[in-house]
Amino acid sequence: MKVIDAKETYFKTLNDMVFDALETEDEVIIANVGGQRYIGTGMDAGKSIIVQGTPGNDMACYMNGGRITVKGNGQDAVGNTMNGGEIVIYGHSGDTVGYGMRDGRIFVQTNVGCRGGIHMKEFENCRPKIVIGGRAGAYLGEYMAGGVILLLGLNLKEGREVIGHYCATGMHGGVIYIRGEYSDDRISPGVAVLEPNEDDMKEISDLVRDYCKYFGSDYHEIMNERFTKLAPTSARPYKNLYARNEAFPLS
């Protein structure tokens, strides 16, 4: 284990230090992080970073494996195009968390900004998962093509909705599970609102158990609430939008 002090260190210098440290160490603690970008970029399996403070944008982009723990809030694009591994944020996170994420898991203790899980996709054995303890901003799961988003809506302030507007717009794969009530008009018309089946409940329950393990919440209290499931009605949402000009069928 190695401790790196990030105080007043330029992002490139810091990331060079972290990169070099991870060559020989399995765990690196970065103290006094104050907005440095790209921490843990492309990190591989078997490695671990603990971030103390507030990491900058694009933390864990292209991450391949391992674990990043943030003792603070994440900013924008946490886990951008992430391929594997796990991120646990003891706080909230900014916009586009898990953009284009392909595998791995992200746990955010409280809220996330807009466009969370945008264009997540699954493939063969890869199935990315994002668990959000609080609420999500607009366009949650936009263009979502696979994977799981679980939104718990814990500790909502009076009058706040668990989801923002235009939830699941253009969703054509994957599932979003939402705990508790919300206004139907926030859900994209191309998406079906369903009761979770047994398999869904098992998936929810496993993720909630891990959420509680990380953040110390009460499992039964969380599970003792209604969940709904959002799923796309078609894997081809825009199929009938087009007409072929130069090859228009005449018959």
Add this chain to the structure above:
Amino acid sequence: MRYFTSEFLIERNKDRCINCGVCARQCSNEAHYIDLDTGEVKSDETKCVDCQRCVCLCPTNALMIIKNPNQTRDNANWSQQAIREVEMQASTGGILLSGMGTPKEYPVYWDKILLNASQVTNPSIDPLREPMETKTYLGAKPTQLEFDEEGNILTKLPPTVELDTPLMMSAMSFGSISLNAQKSLAMAAKECNTFFNTGEGGLHKELDQYADHAIVQVASGRFGVSKDYLNKGQIIEIKIGQGAKPGIGGHLPGEKVNVEVSQTRMIPEHSDAISPAPHHDIYSIEDLRQLIFSLKEVTRYKKPVAVKIAAVHNIAAIASGSVRAGADIIVIDGFRGGSGSTPTRLRDNVGIPIELALAAVDQRLRDESIRQNCSIVIAGSVRNSADVVKAIALGADACYIGSSALIAMGCHMCRTCMTGKCNWGIATQNPELTRRLNPEIQYKRVVNLLHAWNHEIQEMMGGMGINAIESLRGNRLMLRGIGLSEKELEILGIKHAGE
């Protein structure tokens, strides 16, 4: 009822036709068929797209595809095509989709620019007997160099890549074109020491062996993008826009997403592959910088990062911003550029010609003293070596070729790539069709094309008395306009012929 008839007629010369059925077997559109009662080969011209496959393969030259003389009444405003398009949309309510670049009659400035040659003074050079350098380096160049006492360079040099010729293959993804087609381009790039571009479809495992000649693209859908993929490529290209469809994203229909495409793009089979119009993590130049540097971080600052933008009205300012954001290469794609599938209206109406965009960008970057911080690569209809020479004299470092390379492999510009039924095995994933394109044969045709163009570039440079492409770059004195307005000449930064 039917509101219009076929665009083409198929003329079968009965004296020549031997009813062999080659045409019927070759046509994926089923425009030819064998009449089971008589054994005769017949045609249904309503299905013909004029791809010329049957014409080329007919062993007795019995076939001819001609424009259907049946026309609506002449009207300079309401052309037959304009009428057809309204009728098609009335039938379907759909957005019209087209393939390849715009066929509309917009000015082609390449054809309104003439090249210089030496006479008497500054004698011309014969490239057949004298050295003639076409080697090109892409990437940021240092503004100054520092040396130690032994003459070793102390300055940390930015990453660059070397090409033997200022020509590269445009981005064409596996998915939009077949693996055999992409492989042919990759093999040609390797042989000519230049680059092919994966497009936004990922790098197929079979093409790993050509990774030293790959430009890997990162687009808004992030298909196939991973740490390994980014590190395999020699240049990473962020696709912001495409000349054929500036301002919108891509959309590979689910029927083209077979097992192989699914594995390469890392998405489920038969699911639509939707690339959103914007990158949702880029809403500003600062955000672009963020993506550029995330790519530099993950490749440890060892690869040049290119930003591909469509030629639009404010192209010079956008290019300047992109260079300041850290782009090592700016790719400008002109509005005549090709596409496997594009909404017709966008293809035909959005963007500006590459010649004007290139001249404006090169000038702007010079004016701001940041031209050396990037290379400029252009795309968007480079049809021959003269276009290349003119582009380089206008300021480009290299040109992408797309349609020209496809034509080398058999494309006849029928503009129906979006159907996935390409009879030449290029824009299709149907194994019956893709196996018609043999990479071992077709790559050589692409190599031939590049070699031929490179020779011609050398001839034209030699004629100007220039023996290295570096001396031609941005050398607008070698260009003169013909039939252009003052304003056009001003934007192109060239004089009129005779001046």
